[in-house]
Amino acid sequence: MNTLNEFRCLFPAVSANEALARAALSAFLIPADPTAQELADLRTVISEAVTNAIVHGYRNCSGDVAVCLRMLPERVLYIRVSDKGCGIPDIEQAMTPLYTSAPEEDRAGLGFAIMQEFTDSLHVRSSPGNGTVLTMRRKLGRIHAEDD
Amino acid sequence: MKLHYDTSSQELLVRLDGELDHHRSAMLRTEIDAALYAHMPRILVLDFQAVTFMDSSGIGLIMGRYKILQPMGGEIRIQNASAYISRVLKLAGMERLAQICEGVNA
Numbered sequence: 001m002n003t004l005n006e007f008r009c010l011f012p013a014v015s016a017n018e019a020l021a022r023a024a025l026s027a028f029l030i031p032a033d034p035t036a037q038e039l040a041d042l043r044t045v046i047s048e049a050v051t052n053a054i055v056h057g058y059r060n061c062s063g064d065v066a067v068c069l070r071m072l073p074e075r076v077l078y079i080r081v082s083d084k085g086c087g088i089p090d091i092e093q094a095m096t097p098l099y100t101s102a103p104e105e106d107r108a109g110l111g112f113a114i115m116q117e118f119t120d121s122l123h124v125r126s127s128p129g130n131g132t133v134l135t136m137r138r139k140l141g142r143i144h145a146e147d148d
Numbered sequence: 149m150k151l152h153y154d155t156s157s158q159e160l161l162v163r164l165d166g167e168l169d170h171h172r173s174a175m176l177r178t179e180i181d182a183a184l185y186a187h188m189p190r191i192l193v194l195d196f197q198a199v200t201f202m203d204s205s206g207i208g209l210i211m212g213r214y215k216i217l218q219p220m221g222g223e224i225r226i227q228n229a230s231a232y233i234s235r236v237l238k239l240a241g242m243e244r245l246a247q248i249c250e251g252v253n254a
Contacts, residue, residue, distance in 0.1 A: 015171035106212035110204040
């Protein structure tokens with residue numbers, strides 16, 4: 001895979017860092033000049049992924065969330081969010097819209113539905129006790145003409 | 149965030165602002181719920197004019213307030229959502245739980 005640019009970061013799984021992950025993504029995307037909608041979609045996607053790691057992955061323990069962003073050829077953005085938390089026992093159930101394992105915290109159970117809607121592909125690798133790795137890809141539209 | 153309760157219309161107006169993520173929603177819900185239980189409003193108006201970001205945590209915030217209001221016979225009205233916020237609201241099917249008003253601005 002020919003990676004044109006890459007950014008990696010690791011931060012503790014605390015909710016204040018959800019904004020940090022969005023800011024990192026926005027900064028990484030500056031050279032690609034995404035549309036306002038692409039940027040809004042992708043900020044939502046990374047926020048959902050990082051929130052899942054914090055709320056679900058580390059619900060009973062503490063640890064770090066790792067984010068890797070890559071710009072691939074043909075304006076494809078690759079996002080990987082991983083944690084070493086409790087893992088997902090049933091991935092299919094976790095991805096069912098409105099299902100949540102934390103209803104007492106007002107979780108809507110829509111994180112995966114939003115990530116799927118706002119990306120071109122989403123893969124989940126997880127097993128109980130071994131953490132979770134989410135990888136997503138989204139192709140950005142054509143770069144805006146600079147001379148109009 | 150600013151809250152205002154109008155006694156004549158029994159409306160609790162909540163002007164949300166900034167980024168509605170999991171971190172922020174957790175703090176806001178305590179404040180909103182205190183006002184809900186204090187006033188038992190007929191309508192909870194959530195104004196999104198100053199909201200710059202929202203993910204499914206914001207949806208969870210709306211759903212949670214709906215669960216509190218419904219047994220009291222209360223309703224939720226959402227107003228002044230940007231195109232981006234409206235897209236997330238629509239994706240979540242929020243029109244089934246709340247009245248979504250477009251172009252209110254008041």
